[in-house]
Amino acid sequence: MPASEEFTTRLLPILEDLVAAYGTPFHIYDARGIVATHREMAGAFEGEPFQQYFAVKALPNPNVLRLLLEEGSGLDCASPVELELAERLGAQGEDIVFTSNNTSPHEYAMALKAGALITFDDRAFFERTDELPEIVAFRVSPHGLAAGSSLMGDATRTKFGVPAEELVDVYREARRRGARRFGVHGMICANELSVERAARAASDVIELGARVAEQAGVELEYVNVGGGLGIPYRPGDVPFDFGAYARAIIEQRDRSFPGARPRVLMECGRYVTGPHGVLVTTVINRSRKAREIAGVDASMSALMRPGFYGAYHHATLPFAQGRPEVEIDLVGALCENMDKFAVGRTLPDPRVGDIALIHDTGAHGHAMGFTYNGRLRPAELLLTDGGDVVEIRRAEGIEDYLATARWRPEPVLSGTWTRT
Numbered sequence: 001m002p003a004s005e006e007f008t009t010r011l012l013p014i015l016e017d018l019v020a021a022y023g024t025p026f027h028i029y030d031a032r033g034i035v036a037t038h039r040e041m042a043g044a045f046e047g048e049p050f051q052q053y054f055a056v057k058a059l060p061n062p063n064v065l066r067l068l069l070e071e072g073s074g075l076d077c078a079s080p081v082e083l084e085l086a087e088r089l090g091a092q093g094e095d096i097v098f099t100s101n102n103t104s105p106h107e108y109a110m111a112l113k114a115g116a117l118i119t120f121d122d123r124a125f126f127e128r129t130d131e132l133p134e135i136v137a138f139r140v141s142p143h144g145l146a147a148g149s150s151l152m153g154d155a156t157r158t159k160f161g162v163p164a165e166e167l168v169d170v171y172r173e174a175r176r177r178g179a180r181r182f183g184v185h186g187m188i189c190a191n192e193l194s195v196e197r198a199a200r201a202a203s204d205v206i207e208l209g210a211r212v213a214e215q216a217g218v219e220l221e222y223v224n225v226g227g228g229l230g231i232p233y234r235p236g237d238v239p240f241d242f243g244a245y246a247r248a249i250i251e252q253r254d255r256s257f258p259g260a261r262p263r264v265l266m267e268c269g270r271y272v273t274g275p276h277g278v279l280v281t282t283v284i285n286r287s288r289k290a291r292e293i294a295g296v297d298a299s300m301s302a303l304m305r306p307g308f309y310g311a312y313h314h315a316t317l318p319f320a321q322g323r324p325e326v327e328i329d330l331v332g333a334l335c336e337n338m339d340k341f342a343v344g345r346t347l348p349d350p351r352v353g354d355i356a357l358i359h360d361t362g363a364h365g366h367a368m369g370f371t372y373n374g375r376l377r378p379a380e381l382l383l384t385d386g387g388d389v390v391e392i393r394r395a396e397g398i399e400d401y402l403a404t405a406r407w408r409p410e411p412v413l414s415g416t417w418t419r420t
């Protein structure tokens, strides 16, 4: 989907000057849009016990995370580095949800020390821990009706969560071990645009949680329905109706927990920041091979979703309107044929020097970048509420690329070949 009108009307008038002064490629995010989406979510649950935790992995830039923390968002972390980033930003205790999988004892200890709300993904791991968090929550494996709607895999193939039929046992076990406060977690959707399916998936987790809690003789303080809400990447996609989703969740909570009002938690990443970023590139080559091809100065290393998943990202040439159109591939420079931002897309015929925008890069964009082929990750800029453009991460250079390399290696183990 083309970037929002609000973002476009603030960005386009300054874009040519910005590119002339700063160069390309870079991701630029719209602070105003990000805050507005967070507020829309919080507003839909007004008067209800609700907390959104931004999934750090989607856009782990300290400046964006700080903006969200200031709006009252929590942070959802899944690794020690994300946890430390959250703590360095001043997040503490229940500002943080730690929902990991294949967790190591070391990272569990870190989450415990941070006082985060911890989700246990794995029964075996839970049984190995000696110290329990204040509130014990388990992640439910994708299951039941809603599981079929997801990209998370079905119940028989998933690596996530505790199988539904083992839940009563694990909550009983937790109680036996002295836990007195409980939550439940279930994330069944991935990039889900249908409110009906997303609401069914969340309702499923709420219902199952209520049933399990009753059978295990525990009370749930919160139900965490995870993230996984979709954004309209394609021009024809209908935006997700968050208000309707919130209403469905509140209704289901009231049906499943009459009289009690357990908190509803969410861990949305993509929904919050995804639409509020674009990758700004310049066309550097235009050729005709078996296909029409325009090469841009960014690569898959700046945005891997199209190459990796075949994901659609809208692409535009905002200053080439009115030119004859052509069906064309927009490609990067990696020595990988999958390094294409768009395939067979109808666009005004690109010329060398044109600015090309790749839309919806605000989540799982820069964050998934890598440095293969020495094509390094580009800068991240932020368009502030006041209309300034600030650099929130510089582009990587060769010193970053080599920062972890040893030019004069030290032995970590002396092999037999060193003996005389």
Ligand SMILES: *Cc1c(COP(=O)(O)O)cnc(C)c1O
Binding pocket: 055, 057, 058, 076, 099, 187, 190, 191, 226, 227, 228, 229, 267, 268, 269, 270, 271, 363
């Ligand atoms: C990835 C992930 C999220 C965020 O997913 P989005 O699609 O960005 O909303 C939230 N919770 C968990 C456990 C995740 O793995």
